[in-house]
Amino acid sequence: MPSASTGASVTTGAAVSAPLAASVPAADSRMAPGGPGYRRMSFALFLAGVATFALLYSTQALLPLLSSDFGVSASEASWTVSAATGGLALFVLPMSALSERFGRRTLMTASLVVAVTVGLLVPFAPSIGALVALRAVQGAALAGLPASATAYLAEEVRPKALITAIGLFVAGNSVGGMSGRVITGWVAQEWGWRVAVGTIGLIAVVCAVAFRLLLPAPRHFTPGSLRPRVLARTVRGHLANPLLCRLYAIGALFMTVFGGVYTVIGYRLGEAPFSLPQGIVGSVFLIYLVGTVSASTAGRLAGRLGRRGSLYLAGATTTAGLLLSLAGSLAMVLLGLVLITAGFFAGHAVASSSVSHTAKEGRAQASALYQSAYYIGSSAGSTLGAVAFHAGGWAGTVAMGLFAVLGVVSITLFGTRAARTAARRVPAPAH
Structure with missing residues (x-):
């Protein structure tokens, strides 16, 4: 982590020697809970997360209506989600490079401006092809938010508060994803999907303006290089x-x-x-509030169980939710969704904060690579989930999910064994 800016050096008079003065630790001027600017910063990035996820997944709860309106299948309608997340995945790395040169706050602001502008055009899409194209552009614009936000936090927040700060940003994502789906569900039931996505666009405008007014100017950002060789070397290193x-x-x-x-x-x-109506289906996404809680408490969870222990628990919780969702009872399906949501957001918060903690240089690129992989997973999940549902019903989608969770547990287990092997290789200190 880059060294923080320091305040005035601490001395005890002229008698203090230069070596002693150099050994006195400087005050850490980065933000911490309870400190100046921390609440404004947290709320600003929370609103950015709300806007990002509300826009990114604004069509997800409306897929049955899109299928009916445009006369397309579930897998074809799912491209309105996959195109947005795919555009974000493709552009997050180039956007992170721009943030190294022009600043995190500048790029996040520009990204939100473009994304909300496109969001106001989406309701007027004349065809499913045009809608998918607009959503791809919107996703590409939103790419400037995730990596820049986590890099901003890594630079401006003290290390001990980093997981909590990123958890709050992820919590904003969950609120945005939840509110976007719930609002569109009820609005679409009365006035159709076009009015619904237009409403989300207007909400995102308000969030974008408040974000720009609230976010403190960065104090620890140092402009980097846009040279392709430097970027490629950083990416290869990660x-x-x-x-x-x-x-x-x-x-x-x-x-x-x-x-x-x-x-x-x-x-x-x-x-x-x-056979639930559209408004009730949209309200199911209120379960996202569970993600808000699990993401914001991920720091305490990691403090008790460790990062790998937290990932094991997140995987087990998600698995239990997938299995419960197979039941024919609506109550059991909803309980399954609660567990899936809690496990996912806890795992995501721990994994994303671990990236910022692990990368010592080029944090924006490290975070961008994580976000790219994350949204590739979103695009793959949206498409594969729809294909699996078409082929085998809900059981097919659950089977796909269980296979992915098995991958999470296997990778974490491999990391645990690798860490134990490395620890055994460390020589004991000489006495």
Whole structure:
């Protein structure tokens, strides 16, 4: 982690020698809970997370309506989600490079401006092809948010508060994803999907303005280089780090489960034996509030169980939720969704904060690679979940999810064994 800016040096008079003065630790001027600017920063990034996820997944709860309006299948309608997350995955790394040069706050602001502008155009899409294209552009614009936000936090927040700060940003993601789906569900039931996505666009405008007014100016950012060779060298260094690669894979696999489940849950609940109306289906996404809690408490969970222990628990919780969701009872399906959501957000918060903790240089690129893998997982989950649902019903989607969770547990187990092997190789200190 780059060294923080320091305050005035501490002395005890002229008698203090230069070596002694140099050994006195400087005050850490980065933000911490209870300190100046921390609440403004937390709320600003919370709002950025709300806007990002509300826009990114604004069509997910509306897929049955899109299928009906445009006369397309579930897998074709799912591309309105996959295109947005795929655009984000492709552009997050280039956007992170721009943030190294022009600053985190500047890029996050520009990304939100473009994304909300496109969001106001989405309701006027004349065809499913045009809608998918607009969503891809919107996802590419939103790519400037995730990696820049985590890099901003890594630079401006003290290390001990980093997991909590990132957890609050992830909590904003869960609130945005939840509110976007719930609002669109009820609005669409009365006025159609076009008014619904337009409403989300207007909400995102408000969040974007408040974000720019509240976020403190960065104090510890140092502009980097845009030279392709420098960027390529940084990326190669991150990809050569086994721990970072494991974290990237874990993020992608967790999101594959989550994206698949929530892409097709509307189809399942709208069909027999449940046959729920669109507004009620949208309200199911209130379960995202569970993610808000689990993400914001991930720091305390990691403090008790360790990072790998937290990932094991997140995987076990997600697995239990997938199995419960197979029941024919609506109550059991909803309980399953609660556990899936809690496990996913806890695992995501721990994995993403571990990336920022592990990367000592090029944090924006390290975070960008995580976000790229994460949203590739989202795109894959949305598409594969719909295909699996078409082929084998809800059981097919659950089987896909269980396979992905098995990958998470296997990777974490491999990391645990690798850490134990490395610890045994460390020579004992000489006496």
